[in-house]
Amino acid sequence: MTDLILRNVEIDGRTGLDVLLRAGAVAQVGKELEASERCEIVDGNGCALIPGLHDHHIHLHALAADRVSVRCGPPDVTSSDDLARTLASAPGDGWIRGVGYFESVAGMLDSEILDRLQSTRPVRIQHRSGALWILNSVAARLARLDTADHPGVERNDAGHPTGRIWRADTWLRERLPATTAPELDSIGAELARYGITGVTDATPDLPPSTVEALMDAHATRAIPQRLHLLGAPSGFRPSEPHCTVGPYKIVIADSALPDIDDLVCSIRRVHAAGRAVAVHCVSREAFVILLAALDEAGLHRGDRIEHGALVPAESIDDLRRRGIHVVTQPGFLGDRGDAYLRDVDPTDLPDLYRCRSLIDGGVPLALSSDAPYGPVDPWEVMVAAVTRRCPTGDVVGAVERITPPEALDRYLAPLDDPGGPARHVTIGAEADLVLLDGPLTEVLDDPDARRVRATWIGGRCVYSGP
Template sequence: MSDLLITDCSVGYRHSLDIRISDGVITEVGRRLARRGEDILDADGNQVIPGLCDHHIHLQALAARRSSVDCGPPAVRNAHELAAALQGSPGSDGWVRGVGYFESVAGDLDRDVLDHLHSSRPVRIQHRSGAMWVLNTAGVVAARLGQADHPGVERDGAGRPTGRVWRADSWLRAQIPGNSPPSLREVGTELSRLGVTAVTDATPDMAPESTESICAAMSSGDISQRVHLLGVPLGASMPSTGPTVGPYKIVLADSGLPDLEQLATLIESAHSIGRPVAAHSVSREALLILLSVLGEIGTIPGDRIEHGALIPAESITEINRLGLAVVTQPGFIADRGDDYLEHVAAIDHQDLYRCRSLLDASVPVAFSSDAPYGPLDPWSVIAASQTRLTPAGTVLGGAETIDYNTALAAYLGSPEDPGGPPRRVEVGAAGDLVLISRTQPPSVLATVIAGRRVY
């Protein structure tokens, strides 16, 4: 770890401060600190804040998106444009990999529909929700779906694969020869540029090769951020250095909502080894099932709701009573708000990605990107929570707006306590800091992780 002295910075309302970081930890904060031969970062009067934590991201999917074809709006708006996009160059594994598909482009996709658009090479397209992949016939054959025994492989009445594969990213990757986890170097660089010093990877049911790849990326320096994993299987061992293990990710998928008894058993299994749960919930039905089960079996500290895309007002009191945190993504309002206005029932509009009403009810709220499925830039997410503007400029859920400082704080909780007290720039804290401009919105001028400048 490097020693670093940040000079002439502001921390909150205190100005002209110096910050000394030694062995990765803040050791002094004061004025005119003595130089001791360490590296110097001149802040020129700008603001230093704790590094941001993206509390829900998918690192490897984000990296893979860089070599994928965009198959959804606004880049692709109809079937003709989708067919043209799929003519792009395949990846090193020989497949055309598409992302971001939405039904407004060409309706409900399956292998037959996709064959009409592109049949000469294996194709796999991911729905923009991240919940489903669709393969054409060449892809079904190459991935051996006909012989597969996996619950995520959808079949028709005759037992023939439809080409749809639900919530099986790691498994599907393993079915494709040569499709190894992608490099995280560019992702790490971009996160540093945005002031993100820690991330929580929310990919469920991570395969050993996926966790090993993240460990290797941290060890090599391809990714400088601290990494917290939700998808480590129950009982799996992890190395003593590298990523930390967080709550156990459970997906309450709308494509197949869980049996209450099975869900209760799964949560109790996690709780029995002291591991909280992080429950994916994007619909009213999924949330009510989750709250019903947790109300019956109880919660432990650290249990949390991922997304909370739809939270009815009448559920907020119960979320608070159960002691649950909500890790949400108001960036989706700015990214997809017009689609929500068109496709989500009007009665549910006020329930989308709540912020203010949860905070007013003392529910801990943390922000995240859900990248690559949502916008990665935390500053755009903060702005979206302040304005609630859709791409067309319509205010969606105006009663849920919050101010800048409250929104920033939603990125400053520790990975282990999303929505908890914001980390502070103080002696004894980790030397994970961001230098931002005095403008609004601010620009990231420098990012420091463990006392080492990474941007």
């Protein structure tokens, strides 16, 4: 890898600086650095150079599958007639995989309702929360739901499957026709275009085939980003450099809240193996259960809450004292805040996707996408954290707004320390960098992914804009 000098860039408000990248790291920072004959030079034109962004909660394969699935919810589909037309026009003649469904379209779907919309082809539609799949009767027969013995398979009073399957993605996948893992090249390129140089895949209980596919994607640079896995099995050791194993993902499903003793045992088992836990927690009930379970099981450095969709004000200090990190997604407010205003109990709205109060309360807070279930663009998430504005223009929890620099910092923490101190462009740091198209204050006045001019990972350019 040849040396690279980024000339005339702004770093932390200091202008006119040069940065030398060598062997994947920042080797020098100063004015008018001398370049060797073989050194590549990029003129920064006085624009800001910042560390690469980290998405601390994303689902890579689900995002790739989402990109080739049929959109079944708002804003593309808003009625049962829309949904019927969308399913009828789906390409091919085999399985239809739908995503993004929400009850405002045609109510709470089950096999019977879905049959009235599409009865000839096997259909499976995912709720936009990612927690639920709904199968029509053709698909239910092919997936052998009648003989299924899984707690996520919902049954009616007569004991027959309703077609709804809760939080059983891996189990369901094993009962469907065999398919290869979706290609990740376009996802890696999209993330690089946003300035993302590191990702935490938060998919739980990754089977060996999926872990292998992720390692292959990283080895071939389909996913050039540094990769941190929450769902890797206990004892897994990545075969690829720049791939790491993070806290172990545990899901507290609101469709079936766990027995607290079982949750305590799970947490203790993970801690005993030397890993922290990353616990999916979106409801007030789940939050209370989790804190009680952590108090009983004991804490481990790096324990974290995923989503923290509802955090009671009186519990903020409890989180700080326990050292628990929160990885949240205010992008949901910009994406579907109008539904929250309509459907969420008004008493819960002040607790929704907190940011300001957690930062002020000393709780380590990171921002992330939860893509494909939330918007993947980090700049869009930052805007949501700053404005708290939903699609209708209404504001959800104005007191929880944070400043643009604070929002950016929540994307700059290390992968293994979400909510920790923001990384900086300093000598010895990994050369994971983003060149913007203007001074940082100007870019943060109106955050937009189009302001990303170039992205480097380990000193290698993975995106160069027009």
